[in-house]
Amino acid sequence: MTGEPWLDAVVVGILGLLIGSFLNVVIHRVPIMMEREWEQECRDYIEDKGWPAPPPSGHTGRFSLLAPASRCPHCGHAIRWYENIPVISYVALRGKCAGCKARISIRYPLVELITGGLFYWCATQWGWSMTTALWCAFSAALVSLTMIDWDTTLLPDSITLPLLWAGLIGSAAHWLSVPLVDALFGAAAGYLFLWSIYWAFKLLTGKEGMGYGDFKLLAALGAWFGWSALVPIILIASVIGAIVGIGMKLTSSLREGQYVPFGPFLAGAGFAAMLLGPERILQSVLSLLGI
Structure with a gap:
C-alpha cells in the first residue's frame, strides 16, 4: 500500500x-x-x-x-x-x-x-481492500473460464465451484455489497434456472443444449450479484450469444456440431454486471431490443 x-x-x-x-x-x-x-x-x-x-x-x-x-x-x-x-x-x-x-x-x-x-x-x-482482492479473483476466474470454454466447451469445477463459494463467503463477511440471503437465493436460482431449461430441452428434443458447467457458472454469478441480477445477466448473455452465433453461421465459422458455447457469454454478462451494474445492463439490453 x-x-x-x-x-x-x-x-x-x-x-x-x-x-x-x-x-x-x-x-x-x-x-x-x-x-x-x-x-x-x-x-x-x-x-x-x-x-x-x-x-x-x-x-x-x-x-x-x-x-x-x-x-x-x-x-x-x-x-x-x-x-x-x-x-x-x-x-x-x-x-x-x-x-x-x-x-x-x-x-x-x-x-x-x-x-x-x-x-x-x-x-x-x-x-486497497479485501473487496478489491475478491473482485480481482472474480475477474481472473472469468477470464480463464471464458477462454477454456471457447476452446474446449469445458467449464472446470476447479474454477466454477471456488468462484461460487468465494461469492457466498464474500457476502457473509460483508466484503461484497450483496446480502447473504440474496447471494444464497441467487446461487440456487441460477443453478435451477439453467438446469430446468436443460431438462426441458432434452425432453423435447432428446439432445443436450448445454453442459452442467453453465449451471454452476450462473449459480456463481447469482452468488456474487444476488438473485435480482439473474434476469439481466441471462438476457445480455442470450442476446450477445445469439448475435455472435448468427454471425458465425453466416460466415460458416461454426465449429463441428454447429454450436457456440454459452459460458463465454455468461462470463461476459458477469463482467458487464461488475463494470456497469446489473440495472444498467438490463436497460442496455432493453434499449437494444427496442423495448
Whole structure:
C-alpha cells in the first residue's frame, strides 16, 4: 500500500499483468489435466473390473500448472524468465519464438492486458481492500473460464465451484455489497434456472443444449450479484450469444456440431454486471431490443 490511490491501482494492475501470464498457463493446461484425470479414472475402472487393459496412452511424467516448465510447442525451446515478462517479452520477441521463430498467438498478451486492466479498474473502485482482492479473483476466474470454454466447451469445477463459494463467503463477511440471503437465493436460482431449461430441452428434443458447467457458472454469478441480477445477466448473455452465433453461421465459422458455447457469454454478462451494474445492463439490453 503506497498511500496514493492511483499508485495503488497501478501496482494492482501490474500484479494483474503477472496473473494474466499465469492464466495463459491455466487456460492451456487445465483442460489437459482434466482429460488425463478422466483417462486415469477410466483405466482404474477397467482394471477393477478385470477387463483387458487398453494400450498405454503415452502420457508420462508430471503434468500440472507448475511442471513441466513452459516450452515452445513447435520446437521445444525452454522459455526463459526474461522471455516470459508480460507483454514486454512479446513485443521484444516481435511475437515469435526465440528458438524457431514460430508465430506466438496474440492472445497471450491480450489475456495479460485484459487481466491487468480489470485488476486496475477494481483497485480504482474499491482501493486497497479485501473487496478489491475478491473482485480481482472474480475477474481472473472469468477470464480463464471464458477462454477454456471457447476452446474446449469445458467449464472446470476447479474454477466454477471456488468462484461460487468465494461469492457466498464474500457476502457473509460483508466484503461484497450483496446480502447473504440474496447471494444464497441467487446461487440456487441460477443453478435451477439453467438446469430446468436443460431438462426441458432434452425432453423435447432428446439432445443436450448445454453442459452442467453453465449451471454452476450462473449459480456463481447469482452468488456474487444476488438473485435480482439473474434476469439481466441471462438476457445480455442470450442476446450477445445469439448475435455472435448468427454471425458465425453466416460466415460458416461454426465449429463441428454447429454450436457456440454459452459460458463465454455468461462470463461476459458477469463482467458487464461488475463494470456497469446489473440495472444498467438490463436497460442496455432493453434499449437494444427496442423495448
